[in-house]
Amino acid sequence: MLHARTERMEALATWTEMLRDTLSAAAGLEQAVLVTADIAPTALEPEARKLAAAVRSRHPLPAALRAFAEDMDDPLADVVVAALVMASEQQASHLAPLLGELAESVREQVAMRQRIDAGRASVRTGVRVTVIVTLGMVMGLVVFNRTYLDPFNTPTGQAVLAVVGALFAVSFAYLTAIGRIEEPVRLIGPATARATAGTEPGGTR
Incomplete structure (x- = not known):
């Protein structure tokens, strides 16, 4: 599961860089989403294609992006989507440089998680050896x-x-507790995404 999540987050970083590069070529955000969704990395392809389909169906871009965040279901994806939603709603400037920084941040977070998991894997191995020897x-x-x-x-x-x-x-309970990685609070919750996903330009469906 960790490997699949790592692939998805690396794919998210790559897609974010693709958005940055497309925006740098003077394309609008909605057009950039449509263009990059069709060539998104494999690990992100289902969510990206669903996002593009929602945009092509004339769903408002902020609502489609929030639904995309719900599909991703990851705090790191929420950070990227929050920046895109803000840009689409408020016409934020300097979005391309921000996306580059966010992509780099996502990769740093993924690398940190991998280092933490590698360190805790050695602890888990030591615990298993201790239990086997004792029994x-x-x-x-x-x-x-x-x-x-x-x-x-x-x-x-x-x-x-x-x-x-x-x-x-007590020792095993403690080792299990320290083996968990506490996730940050999500910026875009499922309730928010569902509430906005049904909104269309003319009103609520």
Whole structure:
């Protein structure tokens, strides 16, 4: 899943650069979206073609872009779409340089996520090795030297086992928690995209 997401975000950065280059050639934003959607990177092709179809169907560009953000479902995509929506609604100037900076930012975020995941992968590997070795040792004692475990049959031994088990559970819960990557809050939520997706130039459908 991480690999697929990485491909989509790299494709988003490439598409953003394509928009920048097309805008630099004096094309309008709507025309740039239509032109680049047809040649978008493969990982972004379904969402880009859906965006182009919405624009060709005379949906307002801001609404089509918000629907595109919902399809992408990623905070990084929301940042790019927010800039495009602002430009389409307010005729923002200097959009092309901004898109170049956003594309670079997306790539930096993707690279950072990859570095973080690589570091945490080594931690997860260490945890798996520890668990396997511990369980292997316990099973070995049960099979080959059961008398070694006799002290744990006493109430005191059971209490010690309970404490050790609790420590293992807390440790695994902590490692699971630090293994998660907290996502930033999305700028364009699904509710907003759905509310605006049905708007047409003449009003609400």
